[in-house]
Amino acid sequence: MPGLNGGLIGKVRTVSISQSVPGVWTLQEQAIYRELRTWPGGWTPASINTALWLDASDSATITESSGAVSQWNDKSGNGRNATASSTARPTTGTRTINSLNVLDFNGSSNQMTFATAPMSGTSSGMAVYVVQLDNDPPSNATSAGPVLGDWGTDSLVTLIWTDGTIYDDFLSSTRKNTSNPTPSFSAAPVLISVVSASGLWQIYVNGTLLFSTTTNTYAVGTSPKIGHSDRGANIYVDGRVAEIAVVANSTSSTTRQLLEGYMAGPGRWNLQSSLPSDHPYRNVAP
Secondary structure, eight states, X not given: OOOTTTSHHHHHHHHHXXXXXTTOOOHHHHHHHHHHTSOTTOOOGGGSOOSEEEETTOGGGEEEETTEEEEEOOSSSSOOOEEOOGGGOOEEEEEEETTEEEXXXXXXXXXXXXXXXXXXXXXXXXXXXXXXXXXXXXXXXXGBOOSEXXXXXXXXXXXXXXXXXXXXXXXXXXXXXXXOOSSOTTTSOEEEEEEEETTEEEEEETTEEEEEXXXXXXXXXXXXXXXXXXXXXXEEXXXXXXXXXXXXXXXXXXXXXXXXXXXXXXXXXXXXXXXXXXXXXXXXOO
């Protein structure tokens, strides 16, 4: 890393001194934080025990050939790397969100799988991820697949179906027919958070609760995927997948909001203005 006078460390120190209004960043400051792939505050998913952490902006975690991704390495330290072969490989290096690299899933064949289920043996869990679809609603059923497919045990799960509704069974025995979310999932990136435990299932869009039920049986699918579900129909996600963090044995609102605040930061996917006004990290770093 360059020295203090001309490098990134020097820039960060200048920012911290010049920032007169905490939590309000200039365009120059945001550009620096994008370069560092973080924002001030120091908290990252490495600060907690994640079961899985996939970050498309970190090129060191991506194995590719001519842009076709064969492995996406887990940053949690658990070695739960996602892999793909042949036509299943998503693309890297062609699309971005907030000037950061994302993986592009084509909505017809791209998917990634795991050697073993990351949430096997757990009793509760949550996932937080950033995605931007190419079409909302999808133009056809094949391209209406989920980001996290078959992590539960029911069938025909989607992110957005052709009717605009989210149908999801994340870590559940029963698919939840939620509703049609207000923000367009194609007009801008969205931050999705899903929480599951016995007697609790919730989904949030940009930090705002979309659907909640106390009728839930916790269940872990044995063949979870990224970008695809093959239960009931072969369906694939069509769009940009930026970052995924999964936490085992926790339904903590504090943890969920920390992950949301981190991913929403100007140095990450720049979604903090989409968080609700009462979110603890709408204007400040976690």
